[in-house]
Amino acid sequence: MIRPHDSIIVQSLGRFLIPVTQMFGLYVLFFGQYGPGGGFVGGVILGTSMIFSVLAFGHDASRSQLAKKVLHGDGVGMLIYAGVGGLCMIGGGEFLNFADFEIPGLETASRRSLGIVLTQLGVAVDVAVTAVSIVFSLSAEEIIEDSLNG
Amino acid sequence: MTFSFEIPLLLLLLVTAVGAVLVEDLISAILLLGSYSFFLALVWAWLGAVDVAFVEAVVGAGLATVLFLLTLFGTAPKVSRLRLPPPPMAALVSLPLLGLLLLYAANDLPQFGDPQSPPSTHISPTYLEQSYQDTHTPNVVTSILMDYRSLDTMIETVVIFTAGIACALLLRRHSS
Numbered sequence: 625m626i627r628p629h630d631s632i633i634v635q636s637l638g639r640f641l642i643p644v645t646q647m648f649g650l651y652v653l654f655f656g657q658y659g660p661g662g663g664f665v666g667g668v669i670l671g672t673s674m675i676f677s678v679l680a681f682g683h684d685a686s687r688s689q690l691a692k693k694v695l696h697g698d699g700v701g702m703l704i705y706a707g708v709g710g711l712c713m714i715g716g717g718e719f720l721n722f723a724d725f726e727i728p729g730l731e732t733a734s735r736r737s738l739g740i741v742l743t744q745l746g747v748a749v750d751v752a753v754t755a756v757s758i759v760f761s762l763s764a765e766e767i768i769e770d771s772l773n774g
Numbered sequence: 775m776t777f778s779f780e781i782p783l784l785l786l787l788l789v790t791a792v793g794a795v796l797v798e799d800l801i802s803a804i805l806l807l808g809s810y811s812f813f814l815a816l817v818w819a820w821l822g823a824v825d826v827a828f829v830e831a832v833v834g835a836g837l838a839t840v841l842f843l844l845t846l847f848g849t850a851p852k853v854s855r856l857r858l859p860p861p862p863m864a865a866l867v868s869l870p871l872l873g874l875l876l877l878y879a880a881n882d883l884p885q886f887g888d889p890q891s892p893p894s895t896h897i898s899p900t901y902l903e904q905s906y907q908d909t910h911t912p913n914v915v916t917s918i919l920m921d922y923r924s925l926d927t928m929i930e931t932v933v934i935f936t937a938g939i940a941c942a943l944l945l946r947r948h949s950s
Binding site: 652656657658659660661662663664665668669671672675679698699701702705706709719720721722732733734736737739740743744746747750751753754755757758759760761762763 | 824825827828829832833836837840841844845848907908909910911912913915916917919920921924925927928931932934935937938939941942944945946
């Protein structure tokens with residue numbers, strides 16, 4: 625069980641830094657096609673912003689509710705990734721071959737670009753949930769029961 | 775002139791790595807390991823591998839440090855100092871020999887950035903030339919990871935998912 629940090633410096637910095645970190649994580653996630661970054665790094669940055677809120681404000685703070693809710697999403701990222709692969713098979717295409725997306729009006733390269741964005745989203749969700757989940761596993765005693773029951 | 779900052783960077787890398795092993799206080803060792811990751815990220819960026827540098831800075835210096843600290847506080851908060859036993863004689867003799875052997879073998883590695891080396895002549899030119907036409911993605915690393923090598927990345931995602939599930943099953947303590 626992590627209690628809120630006593631220091632006003634940590635709390636004020638947290639109030640300011642957590643939204644900035646989340647914005648930066650989303651930027652890295654969606655800018656990964658044009659510069660350094662991508663799903664893995666973006667997911668880790670999003671996960672660390674939630675971990676920061678848990679470490680600075682404690683498990684019970686309203687700012688940490690997002691981190692608790694995220695715990696229910698274990699496996700969703702995997703589902704998104706494999707689901708995109710499955711969507712490619714609908715028209716008789718190959719698994720994870722994004723050129724086989726059955727979307728009218730899109731050329732092949734744009735389909736592959738869309739597939740890259742969607743699978744990166746899956747990786748990011750998976751990594752962020754795993755990071756938060758490991759931190760909760762290491763730190764919490766009864767918090768899991770509370771968040772799952774209540 | 776790259777000489778001016780590559781030597782101090784590698785020296786800092788060496789100093790932080792040796793310090794993380796030799797220091798007695800475990801918290802200091804964790805923080806030294808974090809700074810080691812940060813310097814390693816700078817080395818990756820200097821070598822031109824910006825994506826790897828990004829991952830190293832975020833995961834190695836950020837997330838892993840937090841996980842190590844949480845593990846330390848969760849297991850033995852009172853005993854955080856470590857007495858190192860003196861290393862055995864066999865290790866003192868064989869490890870420098872192994873290092874010399876590796877340095878000798880490193881002579882045969884291709885020069886950094888050599889266009890004639892096997893990795894730059896095999897399939898990389900194809901990716902570099904065609905990835906933008908194929909996928910409309912300017913970052914070649916992303917297009918290789920997510921499109922050409924999509925199945926590999928899916929299995930990596932499975933590995934991360936499995937790690938999270940295993941941590942939850944093994945470490946979560948129940949109140950009852």
